[in-house]
Amino acid sequence: MNDQSASISTVSYVGGMFAYLVRSVRSRLKITVLAVLVAALIVFAADWMRPVVYAAQAVMRVGRVDGADVAPMSSIVFQMNSVSFKRRAVGGADESVDSGDKGHKLILDSFVVRPATSDMLTLFVGAASEHTATEAIQAAVRVLNADQEKIRAIALSELDTQITLVDSNIASLTRIRESLASPGSIASSAESDPASLMLRRVWLLDLIARNEEKLAAATSERRALAERIGPSKTYPATLVDDVAIRQISPNPFRHAIFAAGIVLLLMLVYAMVRKPISI
Amino acid sequence: MGALLWDSEALLALLLNVIVTLFVFALIARISLSQPGLALLAFFFLIYFSWRLVSVFYIDVFGPVVSEQLERSIGPGLAAVPLGACQVAVLLMLVVSFHPLRLKALAVASDFRTSSLLAAGRLDLFNLVFWVVVVFEVALWIEMLTRGPVPLFSKLERLDYSKQYGGFLHGRLMDWGPMLAFQLGLFFATPVLRGMRFDCRFGALFGSLMVYLLFVGHRFSSFFLYFSFFIMPLGSIVLGRSKAAGFDSSAFFRTLRALWLPVVGLGVLVLGALIYSYAVVRGAESELLQTKLTQRLLVQQGEMWWMTYERVFLHGDWNTALALFKLFVDPFNPNRNSTMQLLMELGLPVERAHTLFDLGVAYTGGWPEIFFELGGPVDGFVLVVLSAVMFSEFLFLLTRCVVQERYATCFFLTPILYAVEVNLASGMLNSFVQLTFMTKLGVAIFVYVLEGRWRARVIASTSLQTDRATVLKREVTP
Numbered sequence: 001m002n003d004q005s006a007s008i009s010t011v012s013y014v015g016g017m018f019a020y021l022v023r024s025v026r027s028r029l030k031i032t033v034l035a036v037l038v039a040a041l042i043v044f045a046a047d048w049m050r051p052v053v054y055a056a057q058a059v060m061r062v063g064r065v066d067g068a069d070v071a072p073m074s075s076i077v078f079q080m081n082s083v084s085f086k087r088r089a090v091g092g093a094d095e096s097v098d099s100g101d102k103g104h105k106l107i108l109d110s111f112v113v114r115p116a117t118s119d120m121l122t123l124f125v126g127a128a129s130e131h132t133a134t135e136a137i138q139a140a141v142r143v144l145n146a147d148q149e150k151i152r153a154i155a156l157s158e159l160d161t162q163i164t165l166v167d168s169n170i171a172s173l174t175r176i177r178e179s180l181a182s183p184g185s186i187a188s189s190a191e192s193d194p195a196s197l198m199l200r201r202v203w204l205l206d207l208i209a210r211n212e213e214k215l216a217a218a219t220s221e222r223r224a225l226a227e228r229i230g231p232s233k234t235y236p237a238t239l240v241d242d243v244a245i246r247q248i249s250p251n252p253f254r255h256a257i258f259a260a261g262i263v264l265l266l267m268l269v270y271a272m273v274r275k276p277i278s279i
Numbered sequence: 280m281g282a283l284l285w286d287s288e289a290l291l292a293l294l295l296n297v298i299v300t301l302f303v304f305a306l307i308a309r310i311s312l313s314q315p316g317l318a319l320l321a322f323f324f325l326i327y328f329s330w331r332l333v334s335v336f337y338i339d340v341f342g343p344v345v346s347e348q349l350e351r352s353i354g355p356g357l358a359a360v361p362l363g364a365c366q367v368a369v370l371l372m373l374v375v376s377f378h379p380l381r382l383k384a385l386a387v388a389s390d391f392r393t394s395s396l397l398a399a400g401r402l403d404l405f406n407l408v409f410w411v412v413v414v415f416e417v418a419l420w421i422e423m424l425t426r427g428p429v430p431l432f433s434k435l436e437r438l439d440y441s442k443q444y445g446g447f448l449h450g451r452l453m454d455w456g457p458m459l460a461f462q463l464g465l466f467f468a469t470p471v472l473r474g475m476r477f478d479c480r481f482g483a484l485f486g487s488l489m490v491y492l493l494f495v496g497h498r499f500s501s502f503f504l505y506f507s508f509f510i511m512p513l514g515s516i517v518l519g520r521s522k523a524a525g526f527d528s529s530a531f532f533r534t535l536r537a538l539w540l541p542v543v544g545l546g547v548l549v550l551g552a553l554i555y556s557y558a559v560v561r562g563a564e565s566e567l568l569q570t571k572l573t574q575r576l577l578v579q580q581g582e583m584w585w586m587t588y589e590r591v592f593l594h595g596d597w598n599t600a601l602a603l604f605k606l607f608v609d610p611f612n613p614n615r616n617s618t619m620q621l622l623m624e625l626g627l628p629v630e631r632a633h634t635l636f637d638l639g640v641a642y643t644g645g646w647p648e649i650f651f652e653l654g655g656p657v658d659g660f661v662l663v664v665l666s667a668v669m670f671s672e673f674l675f676l677l678t679r680c681v682v683q684e685r686y687a688t689c690f691f692l693t694p695i696l697y698a699v700e701v702n703l704a705s706g707m708l709n710s711f712v713q714l715t716f717m718t719k720l721g722v723a724i725f726v727y728v729l730e731g732r733w734r735a736r737v738i739a740s741t742s743l744q745t746d747r748a749t750v751l752k753r754e755v756t757p
Contacts, residue, residue: 007403007404007405007406008393008394008397008403008404008405008684009398009401009402009403009404010401010402010403010404011402012397012398013393013397013404014687016397016733016737017687017730017733020732020733020736021733024732072630073630074629074630074633112609115633262721265724265725268725268729269724269728272728272729273728273732275732
C-alpha cells in the first residue's frame with residue numbers, strides 16, 4: 001500500500017467519525033438517554049439524602065515561649081495529626097456540643113493539620129454543623145495549649161525564678177541606696193577630722209555610684225526578663241482569623257452531572273462496540 | 280587476614296557492579312543495533328537509564344562521596360545491582376512487546392491507513408495543524424518579547440522567568456510542551472507511510488520551539504525531553520513498518536541521515552545553552568565548576584536511589600501504609616509529584632524537605648525507588664515488572680495508532696503517554712488518581728473505540744466494493 005495521496009481531508013476524517021458515532025448512537029438512542037437519566041437521578045437522590053457536611057479551615061499561630069517555638073513545627077504537626085490528639089480534641093469539643101458517633105468519626109477522619117508558614121499551621125476539619133466544626137477547631141487549639149502547658153510551665157518557671165532573684169537583688173540594692181543616702185551614713189566621725197570626712201564622702205559617693213550602676217543593670221535585666229515573658233515573646237497557640245466554613249456535602253447537581261457524564265461515555269462506547277461492522 | 284577479607288569483599292562488590300552495569304549497557308547496545316526503531320521510541324529512557332546507572336555505579340565504587348543536596352556522604356555499596364535488574368526488566372519487556380511476530384502482525388494490520396481510506400475532501404489536516412501551531416508559536420514569541428526581559432540576555436533562570444514574567448501561552452507550553460513536540464514529530468514523520476518525504480514544515484516548527492526554549496533560559500533537560508518526544512513517532516514508524524513488504528527501512532534511514540545538519544544544529548544549541556548557563560547565568564567560578572559538574576552528572580542522578588537502597592535493601596526499612604498515605608492521601612503538595620516528596624521527606628530532615636517543596640525544588644529520580652518503598656525488596660520487583668509491562672504495552676499501542684495514522688487517537692493518547700513516561704522517569708503515581716487524568720483516560724478510550732470501529736467499518740466497506748468490482752470484472756470479462 002504505497003499510496004501517494006498527498007492530503008487527508010479534515011472534513012472527511014472528523015466528519016466520517018462523527019457520522020459513524022451518530023449512526024451508532026441512533027440505533028440505541030433510547031437506552032442511552034434512559035441510562036444517563038436514571039444514573040443522574042439515582043446519584044442525585046442518593047447524594048441529596050446524604051447528611052450535611054461542613055468543611056472548616058482556620059490558620060493557627062503556634063505558641064511561643066521566650067520568643068522561641070514551644071516545640072519544633074514538624075513535631076506539632078505530627079502530634080496534632082495523631083489519632084490520640086484528635087480523640088482528645090473531639091472529646092473537648094463534645095463537652096459543649098452534643099453529636100453522635102457519626103459526627104465523631106467524621107471529625108476524626110477529616111481533621112488534618114498542615115504547615116502553612118514558618119510559624120503558622122492550617123487546620124482542616126469536616127463536621128455535621130458549622131458550630132461543631134468551629135468548636136472542633138477551637139478545641140484542637142485548646143488541647144494543644146494544654147499539652148504544651150507542661151513545656152511552657154517549665155520554661156516560665158525558670159524565667160520566674162530568674163525574675164524573683166533579680167527582684168530580690170533590686171530590693172536589696174534599693175535598701176542599700178536608701179541607707180547610703182541617709183544623713184547618718186557618715187555622721188559618726190564627721191566633726192573630728194575634715195580630711196577623713198572628705199575621704200569618707202568620696203568613698204560614699206563611689207559606693208552610691210557603684211550601687212546605682214548595679215541597680216540600673218538589675219532594673220534593665222528585670223525589664224528584659226519581663227519582656228521575655230511578655231505578650232510579644234510568650235503567647236499560647238491562637239487562631240489567627242475567624243474559622244472559614246463552607247458546605248461541601250451534599251452536592252447533588254455536581255455529582256449527578258459527573259454520573260451522567262460517566263454513564264454517557266460508557267453507553268456511547270457500548271453503542272459503538274455493539275454496532276456490527278459489516279454493512 | 281581482615282584486610283584480605285575486606286579486599287575480597289570490595290573486589291566482589293566491584294565485580295558485581297561492573298558486570299551488572301556492563302550487562303545493561305550491552306543490552307541497550309544490542310537493542311539499539313537490532314531494533315533501531317525501539318531505540319528511537321525509547322530514546323529518553325535509554326539515555327536516562329544509562330545516566331542513572333553510571334551515577335549509581337560511581338557512588339557504589341567511588342563512595343563514600345559527598346552529596347550536596349542530601350548534605351551527607353553516600354556509598355559505597357551494591358546499589359547498581361537492583362537498579363540494573365529493574366532496568367533490564369523494562370528493556371526485556373520492550374523486547375517482548377515489540378517481538379518480530381507482533382510486529383509482523385502489526386505490519387499486516389497497518390496496511391489500511393487513514394490516508395488510504397479517506398476520500399478526497401476539503402481542509403487538509405496537515406495544513407490545518409501546521410497553521411494552528413504557527414499561530415501558537417508566533418503568539419508565543421510575541422508574548423515573550425513584549426512581556427519584559429528575555430532570560431537569555433537578562434541572565435534569568437528558566438524557573439524564575441516562568442514565575443515572574445511567563446505569560447499565559449508560556450505557561451501552557453511549560454505544561455504541554457513535550458506533548459506538542461510529540462504531535463510535531465507525528466506530523467513530521469507520517470508522510471513517510473505514504474511513500475512521501477518527511478514534512479519538514481513541522482521540523483521547522485520544532486526547531487523554532489527549541490530556539491524559543493533557548494531564549495527563555497532552558498538548558499539540557501528540556502531540549503532532551505522535547506527531542507525525545509519528537510523522535511518517538513519516527514521510532515514507531517520504523518517498528519511498525521519494519522516487517523511490511525513494501526517498506527524500505529534502509530531508504531528511511533538514508534532520509535533520516537540527510538537530516539544530520541538540523542540535528543547537529545540542535546546539539547550545538549544545547550551545548551551552547553549549557554556553557555552559557557554555567558559560565559554566564561550562574562557565574563560559576565572555575566574551581567567550583569568541577570564540583571558542580573561532578574554533583575550534577577555523577578551524584579544527583581543516583582543519590583535518591585542510593586538512599587532507597589540503603590533504607591530498603593540494607594536496613595530493611597520500608598512502610599507500605601505510610602508510603603501509600605503520603606502518595607495518595609496526604610502528600611505535602613498534592614498538585615505535584617508526591618513520589619519525590621515522599622522520598623525527600625524520608626531522606627532529608629522533614630523541615631528542610633518542606634522548605635525545598637515550598638521553593639518548588641524536586642530532586643532527580645523516583646523510579647524504581649517508589650516501588651521498593653511500597654513493596655520492599657522482593658515485592659518491589661513485582662511492582663517494577665508491572666510498571667514495565669504497562670509502559671511497553673502502551674508504547675506498542677501508540678505505535679499501532681501511529682502506523683495506522685490514527686491521528687485523533689494519537690492526539691488523545693498523548694497526555695496518557697506523558698503520564699506513563701513521567702511515571703517511568705520520576706515514579707509519579709498520584710497523577711493516575713486525579714480527576715483530570717481520569718477524564719483524559721475516559722476521552723482517550725472513547726476516541727480509541729470510535730476511531731477503531733469507524734476504521735473497521737470503512738475497511739469493510741472498501742473491501743466489499745473491491746470484491747464487487749472484482750466479481751463484476753470477472754462477469755464482464757469474456
